[in-house]
Amino acid sequence: MMLKAVILIGGPQKGTRFRPLSLDLPKPLFPVAGLPMLQHHIEACAAVPDIREILLLGYFPAQQLQQFVSDMIAEYKIRIRYLQEYHALGTAGGIYHFRDQISFGNPDAFFVLNGDVCGDFPLQQMLKFHTGLATPSLITIMGTEATRQQSTMYGCIAEDKETHQILHYVEKPSTFVSTLINCGVYICSPGIFKTVKEIFNSRQDFQNSCDEREASESIQLEQDILMPIAGTGQAYVYTTDRWWSQIKTAGSAIYANRHYLQLYLRTHPARLTDNAPGKPKIIGDVYIHPSATVDSSAVLGPNVSVGKNAVIGAGVRIRESIVLGNSTIKEHSCVLYTVVGWNSTVGAWSRLEGTPCDPNPNKPFAKMDNVPLFNSEGKLNPSITILGCNVTVPAEVIVLNSIVLPYKDLPHSYKNEIIL
Numbered sequence: 001m002m003l004k005a006v007i008l009i010g011g012p013q014k015g016t017r018f019r020p021l022s023l024d025l026p027k028p029l030f031p032v033a034g035l036p037m038l039q040h041h042i043e044a045c046a047a048v049p050d051i052r053e054i055l056l057l058g059y060f061p062a063q064q065l066q067q068f069v070s071d072m073i074a075e076y077k078i079r080i081r082y083l084q085e086y087h088a089l090g091t092a093g094g095i096y097h098f099r100d101q102i103s104f105g106n107p108d109a110f111f112v113l114n115g116d117v118c119g120d121f122p123l124q125q126m127l128k129f130h131t132g133l134a135t136p137s138l139i140t141i142m143g144t145e146a147t148r149q150q151s152t153m154y155g156c157i158a159e160d161k162e163t164h165q166i167l168h169y170v171e172k173p174s175t176f177v178s179t180l181i182n183c184g185v186y187i188c189s190p191g192i193f194k195t196v197k198e199i200f201n202s203r204q205d206f207q208n209s210c211d212e213r214e215a216s217e218s219i220q221l222e223q224d225i226l227m228p229i230a231g232t233g234q235a236y237v238y239t240t241d242r243w244w245s246q247i248k249t250a251g252s253a254i255y256a257n258r259h260y261l262q263l264y265l266r267t268h269p270a271r272l273t274d275n276a277p278g279k280p281k282i283i284g285d286v287y288i289h290p291s292a293t294v295d296s297s298a299v300l301g302p303n304v305s306v307g308k309n310a311v312i313g314a315g316v317r318i319r320e321s322i323v324l325g326n327s328t329i330k331e332h333s334c335v336l337y338t339v340v341g342w343n344s345t346v347g348a349w350s351r352l353e354g355t356p357c358d359p360n361p362n363k364p365f366a367k368m369d370n371v372p373l374f375n376s377e378g379k380l381n382p383s384i385t386i387l388g389c390n391v392t393v394p395a396e397v398i399v400l401n402s403i404v405l406p407y408k409d410l411p412h413s414y415k416n417e418i419i420l
């Protein structure tokens with residue numbers, strides 16, 4: 001069998017809720033558990049033996065992904081290419097536009113993964129399900145359970161419980177449809193190109209202006225393909241109960257970081273730091289880049305990632321946080337539920353603290369809420385604390401639930417503020 005994978009990575013206008021972390025590099029390259037987010041997708045795809053090529057589809061300028069793509073080819077020894085859309089073509093428009101590249105070599109099927117989801121993807125099991133169906137599936141969706149209330153923020157699927165055929169699909173319905181939601185991971189049979197082509201052609205009749213042309217070329221996999229295909233016997237759902245989440249807000253990076261670190265226990269234990277004499281104290285799952293310097297009296301964990309060339313001083317305490325490359329945390333500072341941006345410095349005896357945005361542990365199948373930055377009264381909602389890149393925090397201050405934009409020297413303590 002020959003398979004390919006397509007990863008939808010969007011473009012610069014996407015990922016705005018991820019600011020200020022997406023100001024310096026494309027959101028899909030933001031490091032989670034020590035690796036660019038997208039590398040986790042590539043790693044999952046590269047582990048499926050029949051996947052021969054991975055195509056990244058997006059509208060970021062090509063040079064922003066060049067280095068990453070060559071690093072990934074070197075690491076996973078698999079063909080990987082970035083195909084740039086000249087403007088946002090929608091979640092299926094790129095698949096149509098680059099159909100020749102995707103179909104080249106006649107793959108039997110291809111995976112499609114949203115670049116902004118994370119999880120312990122059961123790709124091989126899903127493939128087995130897809131290929132083992134009695135009647136062929138044009139598209140198989142990975143689905144998972146959500147709470148009744150949160151389900152409407154996702155694509156909702158009504159299935160035939162026996163055959164797993166999709167009877168009905170509604171994208172982000174205004175009222176409740178089903179607690180089975182779309183994970184943004186699909187397996188498509190090559191026949192899907194014909195369906196997308198029909199949509200594309202039907203749109204071409206209506207264009208007058210350039211804007212209309214752009215709009216007519218944009219095709220959404222969810223509304224334009226899944227909704228009409230549901231109920232025709234050509235779409236199926238494969239349900240998983242493994243860890244899965246979106247990564248929309250900066251706060252979700254901390255949550256994803258924790259889960260990917262946990263996954264390393266099973267998949268890549270060598271990536272996790274062990275306790276050893278004369279080394280910093282490690283609690284739970286912690287990733288430290290080999291080039292980082294951590295003082296032996298520091299205490300890290302659980303759920304901490306420390307990037308390239310970071311320097312962590314004596315007596316520092318870090319928990320549930322991501323410390324990015326080239327940053328310095330000076331002696332006896334404390335960092336909790338925080339992302340420290342590249343090249344930032346935190347002075348001695350300071351405290352950075354944020355509020356976690358974890359799913360409600362008392363509700364089965366609850367997902368993380370993608371809380372907006374401001375509430376209805378215009379006040380900042382509690383969030384993780386984020387330092388953009390090149391921020392300097394002086395000694396002996398507290399930064400609580402605040403978001404600091406890049407290149408800022410903080411003069412004093414802050415609480416619940418966006419510091420511009």
Ligand SMILES: Nc1nc2c(ncn2[C@@H]2O[C@H](COP(=O)(O)OP(=O)(O)O[C@H]3O[C@H](CO)[C@@H](O)[C@H](O)[C@@H]3O)[C@@H](O)[C@H]2O)c(=O)[nH]1
Pocket residue numbers: 008009010011014057058059085087088089090091094113114115116117153154155156171172181182183184222246
């Ligand atoms: N290449 C490309 N990628 C795109 C484009 N538009 C969006 N994407 C990428 O496609 C993915 C889906 O993005 P959205 O369009 O923002 O959809 P969503 O709100 O995340 O909802 C989708 O995903 C949910 C699961 O996370 C689903 O539940 C839902 O049904 C839907 O498929 C993201 O990874 C995004 O970067 C585009 O024009 N071009």
